[in-house]
Amino acid sequence: MxxxxxxxxxxxxxxxxxxxxxxxxxxxxxxxxxxxxxxxxxxxxxxxxxxxxxxxxxxxxxxxxxxxxxxxxxxxxxxxxxxxEDLMATxxxxxxxxxxxxxxxxxxxxxxxxxxxxxxxxxxxxxxxxxxxxxxxxxxxxxxxxxxxxxxxxxxxxxxxxxxxxxxxxxxxxxxxxxxxxxxxxxxxxxxxxxxxxxxxxxxxxxxxxxxxxxxxxxxxxxxxxxxxxxxxxxxxxxxxxxxxxxxxxxxxxxxxHTGALADRQVCDTSTTPQICVNARYGDLLPQVEDALSGLTGRLEGVRNLPVRFEDRPGEPRRDEAQLPMLAPIGRSVVRGELTEPRRYAWEAGMALYGRAYCSVEETRDWDPVDNAVEHYLAPSPEEAYFDKQLAEGSAADRDRLEDRRAARARLEAMGEAERRAWLSEYFATVDRCEVRGVPTL
Structure with missing residues (x-):
């Protein structure tokens, strides 16, 4: 063998x-x-x-x-x-x-x-x-x-x-x-x-x-x-x-x-007024953004003197554009691909249209009820009830201010569709001013 x-x-x-x-x-x-x-x-x-x-x-x-x-x-x-060491050296x-x-x-x-x-x-x-x-x-x-x-x-x-x-x-x-x-x-x-x-x-x-x-x-x-x-x-x-x-x-x-190509590009929905554009890096969020703003854009249909689009890019918006609430940095408005507070997001987008943050308190006091009525009708603040309660429990001047706001809200909501569109068109023609002249009354 x-x-x-x-x-x-x-x-x-x-x-x-x-x-x-x-x-x-x-x-x-x-x-x-x-x-x-x-x-x-x-x-x-x-x-x-x-x-x-x-x-x-x-x-x-x-x-x-x-x-x-x-x-x-x-x-x-x-x-x-x-x-x-000595062993390895050999x-x-x-x-x-x-x-x-x-x-x-x-x-x-x-x-x-x-x-x-x-x-x-x-x-x-x-x-x-x-x-x-x-x-x-x-x-x-x-x-x-x-x-x-x-x-x-x-x-x-x-x-x-x-x-x-x-x-x-x-x-x-x-x-x-x-x-x-x-x-x-x-x-x-x-x-x-x-x-x-x-x-x-x-x-x-x-x-x-x-x-x-x-x-x-x-x-x-x-x-x-x-x-x-x-x-x-x-x-x-x-x-x-x-x-x-x-x-x-x-x-x-x-x-x-250098800025990435996607960060400079926008993905838009042109069927709304204003159009809605988000940063291309977050393009898949566009349906959620559209849904969050649907109430706002639906009430603005047929209204004139509006920006052409909402845009989502760093820096100041261009002519005829309004700043969309920034989706970045994620972790606040967006978590794991979901808008965390759609109602607040819509309110912030609305404030970019008619907010007069650049005006002083003294300048805006005269038309505060008008601005608040537009805010209430288009996209109210999530804390609106809280602030109303604060005014109601405040001084006599605060209570008068609340009554003026509620009266203006009621008059705007009581208008017919055509009348309200015409009034809003006149109102949006004045949102870039800090003087009361020309602001339509309610």
Missing amino acids: TLVAERTHAPHPLRGEVVHGFGPWAGAAVLLTLTVTLAASLDQWQGGWAETREHLHTAATLLGAPLALAAGCWHGGRERRRRT AARGPLARLLASALPLVLWVVAGYAGAVVLAWLATWYCSMGDSPYPVAVLTDAVVLASAVLAGQVVGRVVAWRLAAPLLAVVAYAVLGVLSYDGQDALGHLSPVVDGTTDDVPVWWQPVAMTVWTGGLAVTAVLAHAARRRGFAVLPLAAAAAAGALLVQTDNAGLW
């Missing part, structure tokens, strides 16, 4: 590091930290892809990067803690190969923990998204930042023989990132991976590349300077990092970020 020996393959040296080493714990720590941080502000980003990108980016760079540095530092000092593999064999599994797990947080955040946004789409470039850039932090931490752990080096490094990194990011307008702040544009902004095409070269170049420089057989090669990634850093520092905010 011939016995045939089965060939067995020895497991790859990295397999033990990947499966049983410190990496899984570090990955779990990153996943837990980012998930808890994002869950604490769920109302402020869930449903909006740009908001999700912004919160993910801040959590990954401001919290994840110091944690990755600390994990790399602790892992880098394990040979010293085990007192196997291994066939060189210092660079040994460092990479130790660091790469940790990089894999830290990035995997971040990827898990990204998947959870994207799933949380996807089912109630209001338009727009994910931002994978930001995710890839932040993954490089975390990987670079692990590599840099690994070098620090091998150089600094102190058990408290890892937590101290995390604290220092958090402080430095926070200081650099405190004023994003500052030139040095552009070197911080935490700094980002506003929610409506997206980076220019080369900004993620420059940030990747800047952070990755510094990490590779540290690795080569510490462990490479020919340490002079560390000059190459250092030069690349310096060039990328100089480009970031010398470019102002307008050169690094």
Whole structure:
């Protein structure tokens, strides 16, 4: 009988590091930290892809990067803690190969923990998204930042023989990132991976590349300077990092970020008076906005001297436009893709049409009953009953003011349809004035 020996393959040296080493714990720590941080502000980003990108980016760079540095530092000092430095020095593999064999599994797990947080955040946004789409470039850039932090931490752990080096490094990194990011307008702040544009902004095409070269170049420089057989090669990634850093520092905010195409575009319903336009990033909310304003726009049908449309964009409305209550930042008017208070939303939209906030109290006192009657008829305040009660329980002047308001409301509601449309048309011709002359009476 011939016995045939089965060939067995020895497991790859990295397999033990990947499966049983410190990496899984570090990955779990990153996943837990980012998930808890994002869950604490769920109302402020869930449903909006740009908001999700912004919160993910801040959590990954401001919290994840110091944690990755600390994990790399602790892992880098394990040979010293085990007192196997001299033994490892006699291994066939060189210092660079040994460092990479130790660091790469940790990089894999830290990035995997971040990827898990990204998947959870994207799933949380996807089912109630209001338009727009994910931002994978930001995710890839932040993954490089975390990987670079692990590599840099690994070098620090091998150089600094102190058990408290890892937590101290995390604290220092958090402080430095926070200081650099405190004023994003500052030139040095552009070197911080935490700094980002506003929610409506997206980076220019080369900004993620420059940030990747800047952070990755510094990490590779540290690795080569510490462990490479020919340490002079560390000059190459250092030069690349310096060039990328100089480009970031010398470019102002307008050169690094620009308003996204969707943030500048409006999605409109032209069947109403005025037309209703919302920011294209929240285009899926248009039916809810239409429904919330249906009472207001229905009562304005046939009325002249109105703005052409409600618009939803930052800054002052254009000529013949009225400002729609801002949907952003989400977490107030909008939570998880739903308008939270449709009645209040309609009242705020109405106040943009006939509110005279730019006029003084003395100027508006004479036609206060008229303005209040229009407000009551078109889109009353959710607190109208409360304010009426306050006036009723106030001074004699307050009670007289309430009586004048109630009388004006009754007269406006008692008008016929044609008469009321004509009166409202005359009224809306005067809403841009702060003088009583020309305001129709009730």
